[in-house]
Amino acid sequence: MNSTPIAPTLSDRFWRLANPKIFMGWSSKLLPWIAAAALASLCSGLIWGYFFTSDDMRQGSTVKIIYLHVPAALMAINGYLLMFVGALVWLIRRQHVSVLAAKAAAPVGMVMTLIALATGAIWGQPMWGTYWVWDPRLTSFLILFLFYVGYIALWAAIEDEDTAADLTSVLAIVGAVFAMLSRYAVLFWNQGLHQGTTVTMADGAKQENISDAFFQPLLLSMAGFGLLFLTLLLIGTRTEVRARRLKVLQARERIE
Amino acid sequence: MIQLFLRDIGLSVRSGGGFGLALIFFLIVVTLIPFALGPDPSALAVIAPGVLWLGALLACLLSLDRIFGLDFEDGTLDLLATSPLPLESVYMAKASAHWLTTGLPLSLAAPVLGVLLNLDYETGKILCLSLLLGTPALSLIGAFGASLTLGVKRGGLLLSLLVLPLYVPSLIFGAQAVRLAGQALEYDVALVILSAISLGAAAILPFASGAALRINLR
Amino acid sequence: MMPDLGKYALEVNSSYVLSLMALGVIAGLYVKRNRAVRRVLAELEAAQDA
Secondary structure, eight states: OTTOOSOOOHHHHHHHTTSHHHHHHHHHHHHHHHHHHHHHHHHHHHHHHHHSOOOBTTTBGGGGGHHHHHHHHHHHHHHHHHHHHHHHHHHHHOOHHHHHHHHHHHHHHHHHHHHHHHHHHHHHHHHHSSSOOOOHHHHHHHHHHHHHHHHHHHHHHOOSHHHHHHHHHHHHHHHHHHHHHHHHHHHHHHHHHOTTOHHHHHHHHHHHTOOHHHHHHHHHHHHHHHHHHHHHHHHHHHHHHHHHHHHHHHHHHHHO | OHHHHHHHHHHHHHHOTHHHHHHHHHHHHHHHHHHHHOOOHHHHHHHHHHHHHHHHHHHHHHTHHHHHHHHHHTTHHHHHHHSSSOHHHHHHHHHHHHIIIIIHHHHHHHHHHHHHTTOOHHHHHHHHHHHHHHHHHHHHHHHHHHHHSTTSTTOHHHHHHHHHHHHHHHHHHHHHHHHHHHTTOOOHHHHHHHHHHHHHHHHHHHHHHHHHHHHHHO | OOOOOGGGHHHHHHHHHHHHHHHHHHHHHHHHHHHHHHHHHHHHHHHHHO
């Protein structure tokens, strides 16, 4: 491929970044910077949020949970989106790195979903008087969690790596369609049950209440969660690339 | 394709595995519910739509791994892959055979079992209709899940794990329609969306499943 | 230094502790597996070169 005299186009250059060897190169250079940025923004955002914000009039100090809850929820959804894109790129362009990135994203996304669910439940107890309500948002997150579990389980169950990559990608794409569908289904379901409960009102109030004083640290911790996700994604993908190479070498050794 | 369809129906009726088993399982689930929740008729009538839908859904799960499992083991599927029939059609034939042998009998049995749970006649009709519209989606999604877990040894549990989250929309709208009908409210929207899910599944999943089958047969 | 969290101190603190623990655990697992795979791979490559 390198011997072709034609100058590489921009898209060639972009896809070359996904070549495993080149990926290992640039990711190892980039990783310390992203990790440092993640740590810095996460720490400053959370410390700002925890120590230096005032309490909300209605929610008291529980408003501080928002600095964990919202970023985690954001990354839970973006994680699935990323898996979807990774799966598509793998099925269309057969870029190993992309499917390995999807594989590495799944456990992090699952943990983010768990954090969002757990902090939501802890916040809900004093605010709504219960840990869990079958509110549309909560329910969709529970379903999202199940999708993550299924995806990870399918990866673990299939021995052959390429087959596993293909099948999990098909699952991720079908799952994304059904996750969207579930989102709307759940909305319909709960509205049908009881319209305009205190739950949705509290939810709405939460949105209106975000003033700048709350918003700035929130933005910072959102960036922190995002960068942390990226850091773990890069680490995980690098691990998977190496693990893949390890398998190949071991197989070769057995033949020799 | 039609021959394959007929053959699958014949097989499942004759072997007695999927056909009767799903119905009996459904009956047992419905029988166990009053034991768990108490025999109060008005309380049973409230939960009946959900219980019947859930029971039908679980009964549907039972026979899913048989859809492709046996044919994969004895090599029939490899032969089918080399035949001029595309794997998408194989999937459709098998999913429809599965529906005809589980979804259809379950839908027809549900109103009868509804009597046990104090479900009135009118609601029973809607229950039957909602199951008729909704169970095709269950069979289609289930067959897709089965094609994904084809190569996995003892994939039954994994199959349920993959398939159950995908069943959520159908379950929501199906049970919702029956519940609304029970309260004498408008239920058309839920039924329309339920059939839309079934049709959408029939439009998209053959390609996903065909791809999964090809990957597994590689 | 500690902010006054009022009557919700338990909720706020527990959610911070739990979330940071979860993030710590997943990050730890990723780094640990990364190191393990890198070590085994390095050993194998060294053995093959030799």
